Amino acid sequence: MAPTHDGLATGGGFGGLGSRSPMSPGKVTGWLRDHTPTITGNGVRKAAASIALPLIPIVSFVAIWHFLTENEVVAWLRFNRMPTPAAVLDGFTTRLGSGAYYADLFASLQRILLGFALAAIIGIALGTLIGRSELARKTLRPFIEIVRPIPAIALVPLTILLFPSSEQGIVFITFFAAFFPVVVSTIHAMDSLPKVWEEAAQTMGASRWTILRHVALPGAMPGIFSGLSVAMGVAWICVVSAEMISGQYGIGYYTWQAYGLLDYAGVVVGMLSIGALGLLTAWVVELIGRRVNHWLPRAQR
Incomplete structure (x- = not known):
């Protein structure tokens, strides 16, 4: 239909308000008022x-x-x-113009993501196995509880001996630190599932694989992501410590080098950079958790 002099079509426009005649200014104003979202106080x-x-x-x-x-x-x-906040700000501005600073950030972030991803995959799989199988629980749980109290940073001397490069050793330490919060939280999440869920699925003829995929894992995901959030924080602590001891680059290595050069403003810059990266990765884990656990009432906030 041809447009009228005020630019509105004589039919179909604005939900069909003007299907037979051009919309009057009053109708346009009313339609906009009804369909424009309002921002309340x-x-x-x-x-x-x-x-x-x-x-x-x-x-x-x-x-x-x-x-x-x-x-x-x-x-x-x-x-x-x-150092004063002004001195730290000057040091941070100087570091932002250095390519080595971004290389250190990328190195630490790469180690964290690789070690954390391995810990998440293996930890969730093993925790699910132990949580769902009594045989696996009796076989593996005692060994996990023996190894779990060992600080990951205490493994640095052994990783230097075992791995051909410090890079692989730091990734292993990151994995070791993040693994136990994930596997233990997964075991507890599986144990806390209401038995009635599984019994109801069984009465409808669901197989063990179907129950695991559609009942157990979705129901355990809130607890699993709680463990993932803890694991991310622990992983950052250990990767920075490992970089200080055996690394050749990374934000932890930079912070330790700044301390050795009596550059205390640089030390604080390194600490704040670690905090910023930790905040970013924790936010990503929380965002993914909300997407996965979208069925929870709190996830809709």
Whole structure:
């Protein structure tokens, strides 16, 4: 249909309001009012709170840090040698212009992703096996509980002997650190599933594989992702420690080198970089968990 002088078609436009005659300005205004999403005061307050609340502890921390270092306070703790926030900002700006900084970030991130992915795959598979099989539980659970208390960083001397390169050793330490939170959380998640779910599926003729795929694993995913979140944090602690001891590059290696050169501002830059990477990876794990566990009421928030 031909457009009218005000640019609106005489039919089919805006949900068919003007199917027989051109829409009047009053109808256009009414349609826009009914179909334009409104932003309530409550929504604005929630959006503002989500931005402002995380800034409160950060700003408070930086303000206290600035006061203590600028005045070189010496009490139970000595702040006269600590770098000021301005010095750290200058050091961070300098590092941003260096290609070596991005190479260190990429190296640490690559190690984390590889070690964490291996821990997630093997840990979930083994935890599911132990959680679903009494034979596997009796065979493997005692060995896991014996090895689990060993700190991953204590394996650095052995990894130097076992692996042909420090890169493989650091990835193994990262895997070792992240593995146990994943496998233990998976076992507990399987144990906590309501028996009625499986019994109901069995009465409808579901096979063991069908129950595992459509009942056990989806039901255990909230607990599994809790373990994955813990594992990511532990993995970062251990990969940085391993880089400090045996690495040749990486953000942990950079931080340790800065300490050796008495570049304390560089040490803080390294620490903040580790925190930023940890925040990013933890957010990714949480986002994936919400997508996987979309059936949970809290996941819809």
